[in-house]
């Protein structure tokens with residue numbers, strides 16, 4: 345295999361990286377001195393050992409974040425414009441390290457290097473650039489009161505940072521998820537403890553280094569690498585004001601329970617089982633390409649994966665055949681091979697989970713195309729299309745988080761909507777049609793936080809993202825994200841006279 349990058353560079357980047365945790369601006373070992381290994385999912389070989397952070401380390405990091413949030417700290421006294429410039433600089437530094445980040449993402453997560461380079465890293469940089477502008481633009485209001493003498497009473501609001509945040513992120517877009525969390529926290533003027541996923545800790549560590557280079561004061565961004573128990577300690581910590589979590593719905597419920605102790609604010613970005621509705625009048629080439637992208641992008645390890653495909657009956661066979669064809673064109677392999685368009689799943693656990701769902705689909709009577717393991721090393725699974733499905737099948741109901749789509753035909757606009765919304769989730773949805781009225785009627789009726797029309801997987805730092813129903817609480821990105829990270833304080837003044 346020829347590599348997309350120089351082999352020496354691979355060693356250099358991995359070796360140069362800190363294996364320690366970032367607490368109070370310093371790289372430190374875990375209190376226990378323990379480490380854990382992160383694997384390359386394409387080879388199953390150890391990539392690096394990193395500090396194994398536990399409750400004690402979380403506590404140390406929270407104390408650093410609390411001190412950095414003190415009223416008289418450099419961070420709290422920093423002019424908002426300067427805060428914005430640091431965030432902007434961090435975006436610049438992310439772009440300057442585009443190739444190193446893409447490499448780390450490919451090695452640690454498995455995703456194709458080219459995809460990380462074209463999507464994950466530029467989107468992360470853009471997020472920081474976008475958020476940098478908000479540092480000076482989050483405004484309170486002077487409010488005309490209702491029952492008070494306006495000559496005597498003045499009411500206005502201040503928007504203040506919520507405080508010390510705990511941010512727990514998953515492994516599917518390690519850098520981008522870190523950016524979605526850290527960007528707004530900094531723009532809001534909060535401090536944070538970030539807990540990357542144990543499967544993919546490396547790019548967050550590079551981000552931490554760059555944040556220090558950008559001029560972030562010590563303690564504003566702390567990074568504790570570790571497992572779920574470190575996340576649980578963060579979610580339960582009494583001195584954390586807010587926890588933001590992205591991951592499975594199951595762990596989301598645990599976060600809510602853990603947060604109840606001090607009733608810290610909680611926002612959640614959880615799972616999905618997103619419906620993709622293709623009408624017969626759609627541009628079928630675009631619908632086929634879009635539907636394949638909806639489920640196969642990032643190995644299907646997307647919370648918004650279009651995993652339930654509903655196609656209007658007259659074009660069902662053609663669309664399904666087109667998606668199967670696209671699946672066959674996908675080159676599954678090591679993410680550093682320039683030919684690769686789909687990498688391995690992130691871990692053995694994820695491989696077992698995805699192949700388990702494919703087996704359950706087969707056992708429940710679905711017809712399967714694809715679905716096999718690819719090679720005998722690494723966690724590779726071929727893109728998979730399930731047909732002859734029924735709504736009650738486990739593989740149709742539950743989130744698989746892999747390249748597995750369940751397809752079914754439908755008869756008309758009126759009967760697809762209850763079916764499309766027949767899920768506890770509500771993260772993403774999509775519709776393909778040339779009829780603008782049908783597109784908007786369908787989008788309007790979808791119980792989902794994002795609806796794509798004639799496209800899929802399009803994101804922007806300015807556009808809010810989050811879930812209805814059991815897909816989450818709150819929105820990330822856009823100006824909406826500041827509802828997560830700001831408190832509103834009302835000041836009422838008696839002017840006398």
Ligand code: ADP
Pocket residue numbers: 512513514515539540541542570571572573574575576577579590591592593595596598599
């Ligand atoms: P997945 O099942 O896709 O691996 P998870 O929801 O388990 O996703 O993990 C997402 C993030 O949540 C990771 O950083 C993980 O370490 C963390 N995590 C797992 N369990 C808990 C928990 N009980 N409390 C807090 N964080 C957790």
